[in-house]
Amino acid sequence: MTIILSKDEINKKKCNIYFFLKFAVLLIKHMKNYTFLIAAGGTGGHLFPAISVVSELKKMNPNYNFIFVGRKDKIEGKVVKTSGYEFHHIEIDGLRGLFDLRNLLLPLKVLQSEYRIKRIIKKKKVDALIATGAYISFPPALAANNAKVPIFLMESNFNPGKTITLLSKYAEILFTSFPETQKFLTNKKIKRIEYTGNPVREDFFKNQIDKAKAREIWALEPDKPTLLVFGGSLGAQKINNAIKLNLDELSNANLQMIWQTGKEYEKYKSLDLPKQFKCVEFIDDMYSAYSAADLVLCRSGASTLAELAVMAKPSLLVPLVLAANNEQEFNARFFERNGAAVVLNQETLQINLTQKICEVLNNKSKLREMEINIRRFARPNAARDIANAIVANLDSRV
Numbered sequence: 199m200t201i202i203l204s205k206d207e208i209n210k211k212k213c214n215i216y217f218f219l220k221f222a223v224l225l226i227k228h229m230k231n232y233t234f235l236i237a238a239g240g241t242g243g244h245l246f247p248a249i250s251v252v253s254e255l256k257k258m259n260p261n262y263n264f265i266f267v268g269r270k271d272k273i274e275g276k277v278v279k280t281s282g283y284e285f286h287h288i289e290i291d292g293l294r295g296l297f298d299l300r301n302l303l304l305p306l307k308v309l310q311s312e313y314r315i316k317r318i319i320k321k322k323k324v325d326a327l328i329a330t331g332a333y334i335s336f337p338p339a340l341a342a343n344n345a346k347v348p349i350f351l352m353e354s355n356f357n358p359g360k361t362i363t364l365l366s367k368y369a370e371i372l373f374t375s376f377p378e379t380q381k382f383l384t385n386k387k388i389k390r391i392e393y394t395g396n397p398v399r400e401d402f403f404k405n406q407i408d409k410a411k412a413r414e415i416w417a418l419e420p421d422k423p424t425l426l427v428f429g430g431s432l433g434a435q436k437i438n439n440a441i442k443l444n445l446d447e448l449s450n451a452n453l454q455m456i457w458q459t460g461k462e463y464e465k466y467k468s469l470d471l472p473k474q475f476k477c478v479e480f481i482d483d484m485y486s487a488y489s490a491a492d493l494v495l496c497r498s499g500a501s502t503l504a505e506l507a508v509m510a511k512p513s514l515l516v517p518l519v520l521a522a523n524n525e526q527e528f529n530a531r532f533f534e535r536n537g538a539a540v541v542l543n544q545e546t547l548q549i550n551l552t553q554k555i556c557e558v559l560n561n562k563s564k565l566r567e568m569e570i571n572i573r574r575f576a577r578p579n580a581a582r583d584i585a586n587a588i589v590a591n592l593d594s595r596v
Contacts, residue, residue, distance in 0.1 A: 232592055233263040233322055235315070235347075236283075237338035238330040239274030242430075243354055243501045247581075248330045249281065250397035251352070254585035265322055267315060268334050286318060290337055311337035312344075319345045326350060326592055331362045343368045348595075350588050354396050354500030355525035356532050358382050370591050373584050375500055375577075376532060394584050395577020396504035402485050403578065412489035416476055418454050423559045425455045426491035426511075428481065433460015434497055437516055440548040445469065447552035453559060456487050485509075493559045498530035498541075506539075507576040512558065512568035513539045516547060538572035 234255065238248035245268075255262050268274035270287040278285045288311040315338050318324070327342040329335035330352045342349050351369045353362045356376045366372050366386050374380065375396035383391065413420055429437045438459055441448070448455065454474035459466045463479035471477055481487050488494070488509040496502055498515040506513050515533065517526035533539040540558060542551075558564055577583075 230593070230596060231259065231261040231263065232325040232589070233265065235319065235322075235324045235327045235338060235342065236264055236266045236329075237268070237327060237335040238266070239268035239272050239278075239334050240332045242273055243499050244330040244332050244334070245274050245277060246399055246501060247352060247354060247397040247504075248328060249277070250399055250581035251328060251584050251588075252283075253400060254581045255589070258585060258589060263322070265318065265324070267318070267338055272334075274334075286314070288314060288334070288337060290333060308337050308340070312341045315341035316345060319347060326588065328352070328588065329365070330354065331359050333361060335361050335365065339365045339368060348592065350584075350591075352397075352584065353379060354504075355379075355523070356500075356528040357523060357525055359523050359525065371587055373587070375504065375580075376529075376575075378532065392583075392587060394587075395507075395575070395580035396500050397581035397584065398501075398504050398508050398578065401483075402505065402508055405485075407486060407489055409489055412486045415483075415486045416456060416490050418456075418476070418490060419474065422474065423453045423493075424491050425453055425493050425495060425555060425559060426458075426487055427455060427495045428458035428487075429460060429497055430499065430502075433458065433462055434516070434518070435462065436544040436547060437495065437497075438462060438466060440551050442466065442469065443548045444551045445471070448555070449475075451552055451556055453556070456481075456490060458487075492565060493555070495555065498526040498533070498539075500525070500529060503529055503533060503575075504577070504580070507572050508578050510569045510573040510576065512565050512572065514554065514558065515539045515541050516544045517541065519544055533572065533575075536571055536574070538568055538575065 236248050236252060239245045252264050265284045265286065266274060266278045267286045267288050269290065275285065275287065290307050290311045319341060324347055326348045327338055328350050329339055339349055348370045349368050351362055351365060351372045353372060354375050356379060358379060366383055366388050369388060371390045371392055372388055373392050373394045377393045380391050410420055413424065418424060427437065427441060441457060449472045455476065457475060457477045458481045459477060459479060467477055484505065488505065488511055491511060494506060494511050494513040496513060496515065498517045515530040517530045530539065530541045534541045542554065
């Protein structure tokens with residue numbers, strides 16, 4: 199018996215086959231367990247954004263594999279191991295002073311590290327490299343490029359560092375934290391640049407609390423203007439000294455303070471501090487510290503600025519003058535130009551510091567204006583957006 203199908207029935211069957219095949223392809227892609235090589239470290243500002251992206255990738259597919267490379271004596275050597283990820287040490291240094299003889303060994307270290315990473319890429323069947331800049335990213339990117347492994351770069355600062363600038367031509371996508379970063383790379387042959395913002399650690403999106411609860415946690419008065427002072431996990435000597443020199447004036451001002459001193463805590467905890475000044479060595483719960491504050495006095499590293507934006511906190515920014523690419527100055531001035539912060543010079547910080555703090559802290563309209571302006575640069579979904587873009591790029595190759 200012969201069955202004759204009409205033209206419409208034939209087209210319908212073709213359509214069903216098309217959608218079945220499309221579904222099958224999507225299913226195969228979803229089942230693909232990618233292995234990622236992560237080159238991030240040297241500082242927390244390079245490491246933690248990468249870890250945030252890794253966390254999002256794991257949510258997308260728990261079977262994805264992650265291998266970190268870096269120095270065992272730097273922050274990545276400590277943090278990555280405690281996070282449970284595979285870690286491989288590479289003996290690599292950054293470029294030192296112009297006449298430092300240790301620079302002569304740098305090419306050899308690059309070649310040794312590149313050779314080791316090539317072996318890792320081959321043995322572990324790495325599908326992609328995610329790198330966040332700084333010298334640690336250089337050998338892995340060279341190895342990945344030679345092995346034709348897709349490279350994805352993350353630039354945290356306003357002006358790209360030397361490593362990112364050199365490697366950008368190899369990247370499938372360069373993710374930026376500032377909308378104007380692209381102008382520094384106009385002459386580079388980059389396939390794709392995406393402004394996603396800088397990923398912020400997951401802690402900032404868990405157990406959210408209001409200002410009243412945060413001040414209760416810190417044993418602060420509920421209605422008094424509050425200043426948060428910190429200089430990174432190790433502290434900032436210039437900021438700490440400026441606070442110390444202004445303690446008498448600050449004590450008499452109408453404010454309370456959370457002061458994170460870092461490694462020099464012993465030096466400052468013995469000072470005659472008023473009850474409303476909370477002096478600590480390190481802050482584990484930065485979310486509650488930010489939440490309690492009306493104004494923040496801090497450095498202008500990219501991760502700090504991303505946190506300030508997500509928390510919508512007005513700030514007095516003190517760029518680190520010795521930063522390698524003067525990136526903190528560029529970061530801070532961008533926020534200042536956009537009415538989101540006030541920039542202070544670290545060399546003259548102690549002069550009239552209390553007056554500068556009070557001028558902003560006691561001006562509610564100024565604080566509100568800065569809150570609105572800085573919120574424009576908040577990218578709470580940065581890690582997820584980067585993870586999605588990377589996987590979409592890899593899926594398109596299947």
